[in-house]
Amino acid sequence: MKPTFNSRDLAVTQACVAALFFLMIPLFNLMGISSYTLSSVLHGLGATITVMISCYSLHQVYPLLRRKEGSAAKLEFTLWLTCVLVLVTIIAANWLYIGYRAPDSGQQWLLYHNPIAHTVMMEFKEFVSLFPLPLGVTAAWILRRFRDQLSEDTGIASVIALLVTLMWICLMIGFVLGIGLAKLRMV
């Protein structure tokens, strides 16, 4: 007898519920007393969606390494989407950064109460979060240029795997440090 639920149903349900609840985290900014609510919500939503899509792109590397038919085209689309989201999130981050550096805002508060949060965490995060853009664009570009050679040269798929993994790691660093800093002091 066919089971009531198959593994695909469970996976899709989990993905949808996880996406919904993760996207609700940045919406908590709406309940704050910040003067920079719109930019912080946009940056938070952008970062959350980007990390989720980048996780998906990392999963799409597996079939590419196994040389599954059509995997390159799917991964390339997800990668370009990730790159656009990374750029949009960086733009929102720049906008929010104005608020962070404003007098009596996040930066000054952190420097007064715990300087390491700004001088180490934020200083590291603000640069590492930019790294995914060149990494993602390069991975997508190589996939497009070398599409026909993927089956002959396994080194190309390894290059893509490396670039996508580094992109995802950098995004995770930015995401976790960003949430951590926002927990200490909302902008």
Next chain:
Amino acid sequence: MSKKRRNTGEIAAAFLAICIGLTGMIASHIWSVVDQINAHLTLLKIGSWIPGWWGIGPYAGKETVGLVLWIASWFVLHLIFKRTNVSLKGWTYVFMVMFSIIVIFTWPPVYHAIWGWLPTLPF
């Protein structure tokens, strides 16, 4: 449709361009730690094309340095390398080493240990 053959030199060029862009960006940041007054004047000027640069500060200039170096060096290196074939495995390891060095020098305790924590003005 005939299959187009590309040379792996293109991948080496793309690897190098990423490293040049990121190195330039982190170098400009370290410059702003070492020589804050001069660096900030220059970086503010470079970053002034970005809307809101007055609030973003020298960071806008650092982003611009990284972006311009990455795109410009990619364009030039692509033209230089596109007719050559390189060892992909070798370049993958070279890129991993270069990227690791860049990340290490992005970690503030490392560059502050070398170039000092002062002046303490936050940027």
